[in-house]
Amino acid sequence: MPSKSQDKDVIINKFRISRSSVALCNHLLFISSVIGCGLSIYAYSVEKSLEKNTNYEAYCDINPQISCTRVFRSTYGKGLGIFQEGSVFHQPNSFFGIIFYTILTVFALIESPVAVNGSLLLIIISNFISCYFAYLLYFVLRDLCVVCISTYVVNVANLILITKKFKTLRLIDEMVIQSVSEGKKIK
Numbered sequence: 001m002p003s004k005s006q007d008k009d010v011i012i013n014k015f016r017i018s019r020s021s022v023a024l025c026n027h028l029l030f031i032s033s034v035i036g037c038g039l040s041i042y043a044y045s046v047e048k049s050l051e052k053n054t055n056y057e058a059y060c061d062i063n064p065q066i067s068c069t070r071v072f073r074s075t076y077g078k079g080l081g082i083f084q085e086g087s088v089f090h091q092p093n094s095f096f097g098i099i100f101y102t103i104l105t106v107f108a109l110i111e112s113p114v115a116v117n118g119s120l121l122l123i124i125i126s127n128f129i130s131c132y133f134a135y136l137l138y139f140v141l142r143d144l145c146v147v148c149i150s151t152y153v154v155n156v157a158n159l160i161l162i163t164k165k166f167k168t169l170r171l172i173d174e175m176v177i178q179s180v181s182e183g184k185k186i187k
Contacts, residue, residue, distance in 0.1 A: 018168050018171055018172045018175070019172065021164070021168045022111065022165055022168050022169060022172070025161050025162075025164050025165035025168065026108050026109065026111070026165070028157075028161050029104065029107075029108035029119070029158060029161045029162065029165070030105055030108040030109065032154050032157045032158050032161065033101045033102075033104040033105040033108055033154075033158065034101070034105055035154055036097065036100075036101035036104070036151055036154040036155070036158070037097070037098060037101035037102055037105060039097070039147055039150050039151050039154065040094045040095075040097030040098045040100075040101055040151070041094070041098060042060075042147065043068065043072065043092070043093075043094035043097065043147050044092055044094040044095060044097075044098060046058040046060070046068060046069060046072060046147075047072050047077070047092045047094060050069055050072065050073065056069070057069070060145070060146045060147050062146070065142075065143065065144060066143070066144045066145075066146065067143055067145070068145045068146060068147045068148065070141070070143055070145075071137065071141060071143050071145040071148060072092070072094075074141055076093075076133070076136050076140075076141070077092065077093060078090050078091060078092055078093065079091065079093075080093060080096065080129070081093075081133075081136065093133075097151065100122065100126060103122065104119060104122065104123070104158065107119040107122075111169070113169075116162070116165060116166055116169060117166075119162050120162050120163070120166055123155065123158045123159050123162050124159065126155045126158070127155050127156065127159050130151070130152040130155045130156075133148060133152070134148075134149075134152055137149075
């Protein structure tokens, strides 16, 4: 039977491992959100170049079936494919991506319950939107947009990471509550 001292050491070690797991999730969320923001900035610059020059050919235009500019020019390329011209939300989708990933980048540095829950909610919504756009991309537009698919991958990675961070922070809370109820201090 383990002594109280050994029991305390086990709790402290679990706490430390959990804290480093959260730190790793924060770093990876930060990196993946910066990548998502970079992809969105690239897409935005391609869209602005297309507005100035209709013959503009982007690096992501590999062939007629693998073309990001074809997707960006489509009716689904602005306003999330929902908002019509004249609406304040009829902006390039990449504009919303820049805002979204910037918020996630900041939230990745914060461990408050509001930031974690907000990130979780935003990332879940982004994954539903990615499924919607993936459907449009493949079945409606019949295209393969490298930039678009890359953002879907970033969104899935963010979902995995935020879920891990959320569960780990809940575990830490449970350990602290258990420790406090047993009269132990965790450093």
